[in-house]
Amino acid sequence: MTLGGINLGAPMEHRHTCSRAGCRDAAAWGLLWRNPKIHTPDRRKTWLACDEHREVLASFLSDRSFPLEIVTVGELDEQQ
Incomplete structure (x- = not known):
């Protein structure tokens, strides 16, 4: 898809997409994490x-x- 000559990539086929670089597969899991050095509990x-x-x-x-x-x-x- 393009908008004003800018390539926006392929349209999303699913609501949740894997966060791994380069992966566009549907996500099945949520990894909830924090860096204790910079994030409060x-x-x-x-x-x-x-x-x-x-x-x-x-x-x-x-x-x-x-x-x-x-x-x-x-x-x-469910948490949202």
């Missing part, structure tokens, strides 16, 4: 993951000792 960031990239994204966060909770995207929708 009540602040959490969310990455989305498809089945294929869930473990690699979770490992990236766990290797840094970031508090992490993994939920389904359905649970994310």
Whole structure:
């Protein structure tokens, strides 16, 4: 799709897209995390993951000792 000559990429086919660089697959998981050095305990960031990239994204966060909770995207929708 283009807008004013700017390529906006392919239209989204699903509501939640995997956060892994280059992946455009539908996300099935929400990775809720925070960096305790800069985020207060009540602040959490969310990455989305498809089945294929869930473990690699979770490992990236766990290797840094970031508090992490993994939920389904359905649970994310319920929290909003």
